[in-house]
Amino acid sequence: MAKNFPHSFIVCECKHVSLGELLYAVKEKNAKTLKDFVFFTDAGSACKYCTCADNDKGEKKMDLYLSQILDKFNK
Secondary structure: OOOOOOOOOEEEOOOOEEHHHHHHHHHHHOOOOHHHHHHHHOOOOOOOOOOOHHHOOOOOOOOOOHHHHHHHHOO
């Protein structure tokens, strides 16, 4: 995550989940896995393109993936 994203940045377009919601799930709800993100925010529960680069089958690639957010906090 070399680029800085605002908290309003939409990470999961299908479920309209912002970076701020995901960070809240990590910091306040102790989310540590993709399943946790689905449970707390619904992010990654539809097309799954936002989960990681390997799952991104879209023509235009995502700028930020759920896995990158988790990697930053699960060190």
